[in-house]
Every structure is written in C-alpha cells, then in structure tokens.
Amino acid sequence: MSITVIKMKLFCFIFFCVGVRLVQLQGLGSGSDGNLRVCIVEGRGPLKRGATFCPLLDAEDSGLECVLGSDQLDCLRRISKGTVDFGVFSPEDLIAAQWADIDVLVTNELRNRHRPFERSVVAVVNNRILPEHESSLDAVLRNSSLCHPGVGVNTLRPLSDTLSGYLESLIIPRACDSELTLTENRLKAIGEFFNRACKAGPWVPDHDGDLELKRKYRSLCAACASPDCSMEDKYWGPIGALQCLAEGAGDAMWGELDDVLAYFGINSTAKSPPMSPEGFSFLCRDGSYSPLDAPPCTWLQRPWPVVIAKRKAVHDVSKLISSLKEEDLFNNHWRGALTALLEIRQAPTPLNPPRVPLDYLASAKGFREAYSQSGCDPPRHITLCTTTLLEKNKCEWLSEAGAVYGVNPPLQCILRDDHTACLRAIHSRESDVSVANGDAIPTAMRDFNLRPLLFEVTPIVEKMDTVLAYVRADAVISNMADLRGKRAAFPRYDGVAWHSVLRYIQKKEKINCYDATFNYFSEICAPGVEKHNTTSEIVDKFTSACYKEDGRVTGGEMAALRALVEGRSDVAFISMKTFNMYQNKLIMEPWASTIVDIISICPEENTKYCYISWSNIGHIFAANNITEMRRHEIITVFTKLDQLFGKHQPFHSVMFTMYGQFNHQLDxxxxxxxxxxxxxxxxxxxxxxxxxLNFERSFLNNTSDSCQITDLAPSAAYKMAPMFLLLISALLTHILSS
Structure with a gap:
C-alpha cells in the first residue's frame, strides 16, 4: 500500500472522527460542549434538590447541566426558547404548553405504580337510588344527595376546580345568569339539581364572600356534619366524602378509585375494611351500574407526570431517560442524582415514538375534554391593564395558568403607557383592574373615581411601604418639630410621602394646607409637580432644588436619599426598604459608595415603629361604582389566583409564581x-x-382631609385661614377705613 493511500485513509479516519464529534456537539444539548440541560424547579420545602444533586452532575462528567427555573411555566418558556432541553411536567403543565403553542414532545412517563394512569375517578352510589330498570344518568341522580369531595387550597386533591367542574357538567346543565358570578351560577346549578349536598371547604377564598354564598345556598351544606361545612367537617375531602356516603348522609359521590377500593376493602387482605361494599355500586356515565367488586367504569383519568423535551434534543433525552433503571434510584453517582432531581420512583416508561402533548393526553379518558369545555355566551373576562411588555407577558402567562385550574372569568391583558393611563383606562371601562402601589391612591380616587379592591400584603414592617423622616446624624435635629424651616426632599409630589407628611404637619401644628406646603419647610423638592396643571411659579418652587437629567426632574426614593447624602436637603422622607438598601451597600451608584451616618426622627405617636405612615405594597384598583356582582367576581378571581400561585402551598413546585421572578426580574x-x-x-x-398611622385607612375614609393641587393657590390660604384670623382681618380693615 502506497504512502499516499495510507495518508488518504488516515485523513478520512480523522475527518470521520471529527465529524462524529461535531455531530454529537450539534445534536446534543444547549449546554457547554453540547451537554443536555435539564430545568429543575425547587419546591418550597426544606429539601433543595438542586443544591443537593446538581453538583454531582457537574463533578462526574455526566454530560448534563442543571438550570433552576422559577416555576414550571418558566421551564416551559426556557425549553421553547431553546436554552434548556428537557424537564419533568404534570399533565396540567402539558395543557398550558398546548395552549401556548410550545413545540415539545413527551418522551417518558414517570410512574410510581404499575398501571397506565396516575388517578382514575369513579362515581359510587347507594343502591337505594338505583332504578329497577336501566335509566338515564339524569334520572338516577336528580334530586338525590351529593357527597362532594370538597374544595381546598391544594390544587389536585380532592379535585381541581376544572376537573370537578367537568364531572358536574356531565350531569348538570350549565347556568349562565348574567346577574350572578360564574362561581355562583355553578353553585346554583348544583343546588337545583341535587336535593341536598355536602360541599365542604371554602367555595371562594374570600372569607366574607364564602359566608355569603353559604347562607344563600344552604342546601349544599345540608348533608354535612355541621352547617358551616368548613374544611374541618368530617365529610370534607376524599375520605370524608366516602364516609358521607357510607353513613347515609348522601346518596352519590365522586372519588379516586384507590380511595374507594381501600375504603370498601376491595382487592384487600385487610380483615376489617372501614365499610362493606354491600349496598353500593359503581355508577357509569351512561347511567348503568355495577357492583364494587366488578371492574370499575371510570369517569375521568389523570395521566402520570412526564418528561418532555424540545424536538432537537428529543432523541438524546429519550435515550438518556429510558436508560435509567431501578438500581439507579440508589446510586450515589450522577445517575442517582438525576433520578432524585426528576423525582423518579421506578424505571421510566418510554413512549415510542415520542408524542406531542395533545396526543399523549388524549389517551386519558375525559382529561383533555375537561380543558375544552365551552363557557357562557357572551363570554366574560376580567381585563388587567399593564404598563410594560414584561408585565403584559407575565399577565398572559398568569391567565394561562389560571385557566388550566378553572379560574373564571379568565384574565385578559392590555398594555398602556403608564399607571395613570391604566387608571384612565379603568375609568373609561377599557379595563377592569390595574395594579399599582400606594402612590397611585390619591390620583385613582380623586381623579378617576377608583378604589382598591385588594391589597398586596406583607406582615414584615421593613418590607411594607413606609414613610420615615431621615436626617444626617450630625444635624441638630432631634424631633419632628425641629424640621420646621429645614430643606425637605420627597420622592414625588402627590404620593404617599407627600400626603402623609403634610397631613401630619397640619394636625400637629394646627395649620392649613397652604402654610404646611409653603411656609413650614424652607425648601421642598417634590418631583412630578410639573406634570400637574399648575403655575410655573409653583413648579419652580418645588423642583428648583431637585436633581435634573437632560433637563428633566429626577424623582423617586433614590433621588430623595441622594439629596440627603450629598447635603442638598436636611430631611428625606423615604421608606425603611430604601434606607436598609443604603445601609447594606446594595445601591450600586457612585454617590452611595460612601456611607453617611443617617438616622430616623420618630413621631411622638409612633416611637415603636418610627414611621410617619405605612401602607400595603400593592393595590388592585377597580372602578368605585361597579356592581356588587362584579366586585365579588374580581375579588374571587384574584384571591383564587393567589391561592393557587401565591405562597400558600409550601411543599411542592407550582405551575406559576405570582410573586416570584419573571424573566430574571423582580417585582x-x-x-x-x-x-x-x-x-x-x-x-x-x-x-x-x-x-x-395607616395611610390607606385614613385616605380611603376621608379623601378631603388631604392637601390637593387646588390648595397650592394663594387664595387657598385665605379660604383655609382660621376664623379668628379672618375676624381680626375684617376688624382691622374696618378700623383703617373709618
């Protein structure tokens, strides 16, 4: 063989090897060196899987990398963008992926039992209501008593609102009374179909709204052990519903097949099951029935959690996950770490070939249909006004997540330029609600006749929206009275700090708005006054001491704090949060690099907390004159979203986080x-x-007790002068003229 031929073969071999390596790098994952990237969502419990097991993937050349997502939908977005390759998702997540048109494939099921579906829902009835001959489902159940599995904070057990609503829709005609909320329509329909029921647990998250509904539809609590039918009722929940049926309080129930078989001792070696199956039957969707020891007829099946992957990586992901065996569950190396990260309990079940989510879900009876139910006509929605594209994007994902779990009416999201434009949109009925902080309260109530329906609440004072008077420690200022004649910096005109401070001065010093504004401080910086319809003299007076960039006045708490730090003001009215950021060197600005000794001056009325006022950190505004029905509907929707996607469920990963990071950004x-x-x-x-000194309570109850833009006119000083001064003025005028 010639040297030339040998060289050619060697060249081809090297080219082939390099080519194979290139294919591997391009055909594998989105991580470094072609590693597959898995998206992990940390639960809120004490065990942090990512921190525990992800380092093992890095240490052992596994070809895998971890990416921590803030929630399941965050992981779906990352897969859609191609920045991660796969993750574990629930069937409900797949519904959201389908609605959001995310192009992924299901590669494996993650079962923990040897059966095709995670859950199967069946109907069980007392034989006393069964007719002698075959009959329709309506004829069997109408005017009977229902043992409802109930509702609670948990999204899946007893049943999510969507799945429960689907089961009800199979036997109860839909009600669409335009005078009632969608929730009340559903309750009314159940109450009219069944003679009585036990539907224990909160029907809506708002306590007052829940009590009102339970007073109105007493028959839905009549079969419960106690008339308040709370989550403490013995008939609440999956086992409670079975007990309700077994003890004769009700005639029919839905429940999970596992719970039913265990309760009645079917296929069990237990010597004394809680209840004998004699006298009870499975009821099928066509109205037929069979004994409990016969094969069950299911109404609804819920699939197992699954692994999904982007199309480009689906072959490699499927091969990897399918290679995991039982022995890997106890492996101390990276394969064991991967099973822990994916929460695998037995060897994964591969899908050959991988399927699109819609096809995979179609194999479960009723599940996909539960998420395609028709609504009322005309359809209802709640329109939320947002001020940035990122806010609108988050609103749309929140809407998707809420729809999956049966939150109705669904959210609709619109975009406007700023918060004032959103408030105007509510006033003109282009929007129903908008979210803003306490600074928006005066404008919302005074200019647009709006009112906050809901508050974003935190129990930690340091994280609330507070207004404190901060001064330099070397200043000769020891109490609030010493602030007279000093230079003052406000974050903004017409905000919480502005109204809180002027209201405090008025009441403490017994002076009017004009004097509190013009004659108490020697100088004021109140950014934003230039945006109001006022004179150039007033604009100059309240902005000449402010910082300006490109000719525009700079506002906000940072600008007020900077003025104090740099000696341009004697007092800055800002929050504890901003002060703590400064003290902890979390403000990445040149002026904040040197820490000046700053202290707060406490009002005599509040030496404990030291603030001049406090308010909640956010507000959901709606029109003040909406109907009572619409008010209940808005409150129910947002408190349900909070219940599902807020901080109520501490021990599992949620589909979406209302109060977490979104697209790597806070708030x-x-x-x-x-x-x-x-x-x-x-x-x-x-x-x-x-x-x-709560700002909201005082302002919501008495909007007139606050300095308004009209109070800045010189004539206002005359109008608001104390009566004895007016009398003296009149007397002097009379003396001089006589």
Whole structure:
C-alpha cells in the first residue's frame, strides 16, 4: 500500500472522527460542549434538590447541566426558547404548553405504580337510588344527595376546580345568569339539581364572600356534619366524602378509585375494611351500574407526570431517560442524582415514538375534554391593564395558568403607557383592574373615581411601604418639630410621602394646607409637580432644588436619599426598604459608595415603629361604582389566583409564581415580598389594626382631609385661614377705613 493511500485513509479516519464529534456537539444539548440541560424547579420545602444533586452532575462528567427555573411555566418558556432541553411536567403543565403553542414532545412517563394512569375517578352510589330498570344518568341522580369531595387550597386533591367542574357538567346543565358570578351560577346549578349536598371547604377564598354564598345556598351544606361545612367537617375531602356516603348522609359521590377500593376493602387482605361494599355500586356515565367488586367504569383519568423535551434534543433525552433503571434510584453517582432531581420512583416508561402533548393526553379518558369545555355566551373576562411588555407577558402567562385550574372569568391583558393611563383606562371601562402601589391612591380616587379592591400584603414592617423622616446624624435635629424651616426632599409630589407628611404637619401644628406646603419647610423638592396643571411659579418652587437629567426632574426614593447624602436637603422622607438598601451597600451608584451616618426622627405617636405612615405594597384598583356582582367576581378571581400561585402551598413546585421572578426580574406586575392578596378587611385585623398611622385607612375614609393641587393657590390660604384670623382681618380693615 502506497504512502499516499495510507495518508488518504488516515485523513478520512480523522475527518470521520471529527465529524462524529461535531455531530454529537450539534445534536446534543444547549449546554457547554453540547451537554443536555435539564430545568429543575425547587419546591418550597426544606429539601433543595438542586443544591443537593446538581453538583454531582457537574463533578462526574455526566454530560448534563442543571438550570433552576422559577416555576414550571418558566421551564416551559426556557425549553421553547431553546436554552434548556428537557424537564419533568404534570399533565396540567402539558395543557398550558398546548395552549401556548410550545413545540415539545413527551418522551417518558414517570410512574410510581404499575398501571397506565396516575388517578382514575369513579362515581359510587347507594343502591337505594338505583332504578329497577336501566335509566338515564339524569334520572338516577336528580334530586338525590351529593357527597362532594370538597374544595381546598391544594390544587389536585380532592379535585381541581376544572376537573370537578367537568364531572358536574356531565350531569348538570350549565347556568349562565348574567346577574350572578360564574362561581355562583355553578353553585346554583348544583343546588337545583341535587336535593341536598355536602360541599365542604371554602367555595371562594374570600372569607366574607364564602359566608355569603353559604347562607344563600344552604342546601349544599345540608348533608354535612355541621352547617358551616368548613374544611374541618368530617365529610370534607376524599375520605370524608366516602364516609358521607357510607353513613347515609348522601346518596352519590365522586372519588379516586384507590380511595374507594381501600375504603370498601376491595382487592384487600385487610380483615376489617372501614365499610362493606354491600349496598353500593359503581355508577357509569351512561347511567348503568355495577357492583364494587366488578371492574370499575371510570369517569375521568389523570395521566402520570412526564418528561418532555424540545424536538432537537428529543432523541438524546429519550435515550438518556429510558436508560435509567431501578438500581439507579440508589446510586450515589450522577445517575442517582438525576433520578432524585426528576423525582423518579421506578424505571421510566418510554413512549415510542415520542408524542406531542395533545396526543399523549388524549389517551386519558375525559382529561383533555375537561380543558375544552365551552363557557357562557357572551363570554366574560376580567381585563388587567399593564404598563410594560414584561408585565403584559407575565399577565398572559398568569391567565394561562389560571385557566388550566378553572379560574373564571379568565384574565385578559392590555398594555398602556403608564399607571395613570391604566387608571384612565379603568375609568373609561377599557379595563377592569390595574395594579399599582400606594402612590397611585390619591390620583385613582380623586381623579378617576377608583378604589382598591385588594391589597398586596406583607406582615414584615421593613418590607411594607413606609414613610420615615431621615436626617444626617450630625444635624441638630432631634424631633419632628425641629424640621420646621429645614430643606425637605420627597420622592414625588402627590404620593404617599407627600400626603402623609403634610397631613401630619397640619394636625400637629394646627395649620392649613397652604402654610404646611409653603411656609413650614424652607425648601421642598417634590418631583412630578410639573406634570400637574399648575403655575410655573409653583413648579419652580418645588423642583428648583431637585436633581435634573437632560433637563428633566429626577424623582423617586433614590433621588430623595441622594439629596440627603450629598447635603442638598436636611430631611428625606423615604421608606425603611430604601434606607436598609443604603445601609447594606446594595445601591450600586457612585454617590452611595460612601456611607453617611443617617438616622430616623420618630413621631411622638409612633416611637415603636418610627414611621410617619405605612401602607400595603400593592393595590388592585377597580372602578368605585361597579356592581356588587362584579366586585365579588374580581375579588374571587384574584384571591383564587393567589391561592393557587401565591405562597400558600409550601411543599411542592407550582405551575406559576405570582410573586416570584419573571424573566430574571423582580417585582413584575406583583411584588416579590407579597405574602397574600387581601380585601380591605385586612386593615381591621391583627397585627395591622394595631399599627398606627395607616395611610390607606385614613385616605380611603376621608379623601378631603388631604392637601390637593387646588390648595397650592394663594387664595387657598385665605379660604383655609382660621376664623379668628379672618375676624381680626375684617376688624382691622374696618378700623383703617373709618
């Protein structure tokens, strides 16, 4: 063989090897060196899987990389963008993926039992209601008593609203009374179909709304052990519904097949099951029935969690996941780490070939149909106004997530230039609601006749929206009275700090708005006054001391703090949050690099907390004159979204996080520090009721007791002068003229 031929063969071999390596790099994952990237969502419990097991993937050349997603839909978005390759998702996540038109394939099922579906829902009835001859489902169940599995905070057990609503729709005609909320329509329909029921648990998350509905539809609690039919009722939940049926309180129920078989001792070695199966039957969707020891007829099946992958990586992901065996579950190396990250309990079941989500879900009886139910005509929705593309994007994903779990009416999202434009959109009925902080309250109530329906609440004072008077420690200022004649910096004109401080000065010093505004401080910076319809003299007076960039006044808490730090003002009225950021060197600005000793001056009325006022961190505004029905509907939708996607469910990964990061950014649409959404009643509850100087309570109850733009006119000083001064003025005028 010639040297030339040998060289050619060697060249071809090297080219082939390099080519194979290139194919591997291009055909594998989106990570470094072609690694497959898996998206992991940390649960809210104490065990952090990512922190525990992801390092093992990196340490052992596994060809895998972890990416931590904020929630399941965040992982879906990352797969859609191609930045990660696969992850584990619930059937409900697949519904969201289908609706969002995300192009993925299902590669494996993750079963923990040897059966085709995770859950099967059956109907069980007392034989006393069964007719002698075959009859329709309507004829069997109408005017009977229902043991409903109930509702609760958990999204899946007893049943999600969507699945429960689907089961009801198979026997109960849809009600669409335009005078009632969609929730009440559904309750009314159940109440009219069944003679009585036990539907224990909160029907809506709002406590007052729940009590009102239960007073109105008492028959839906009549079969419960106690008339308030709460989650503490013995007939609440999956086992409670079975007990309700077994004890004769009700005639029919839906439940999971596993629970039913265990309760009646079917296929069990237990010597004494809780209840004998004699006298009870499975009821089928066509109205037929069979004994409990016969093969069950299911009404609804829920698929197993699955692995999904982007199309480009689907072959490699399928091969990887299908290679995991039982022994890998106890492996201390990267394969064991991967099974822990994916929460695998037995060897994954491969799908050959991989399927699109729609086809995979179609194999489960009723599941896909549950998410394609028709609504009322005309359709209802709640329009939420947003101010940025990112907010609108988050709103749309929240709408998708809510729709999956049966939150109705669904959200609709629109975009406007700023918060004022959103408030105007609500006033003109282009939108139903918008989210804004306390600074928007005066404008919303005074100019657009709006009112906050819900509040973003946090129990931590340091994270609330507070207004404190901060001064330099070397200043000769020891109490609030010493601020007279000093230079003051406000974050903005017409905001919480502006109204809180002027209201405090008025009441403390017994002076009118004009004097509190013009004669108390020697100088004021109040950015934003230039946007109001006022004179150039007033604009100059309240902005000449402010920072300006490109000729525009710079506002916000950072600008007010900077003025104090750099000595342009003597007092800055800002929040604890901003002060703490400065103290902890979290403000990445040149002026904040040197920490000046700053202290707060406490009002005599509030030496404990030291603030001049406090308010909740966010508000959902709606028109003040909406109907009571619409008010209930808006409150129900947002409190249900909060219940599903807020911070109520601590031990599992949720589909979506209302108060978490979105697209790597904080405080988008809602604040990350929000604990719950609550109605105005929260202000009367502990600990908020015992916290003095609440801005919302004082402003919502008395909007006229606040300095308005009209109060800045010189004539206002005359109008608001104390009566004795007017009398003296009149007397002097009379003396001089006589």
């Amino acid at each position: 988008i649409l809602f604040h990350n520090n929000t604990k719950i959404l609550a109605t105005e009643n929260i202000l009367n509850m502990h600990p908020y009721s015992s916290m003095p």
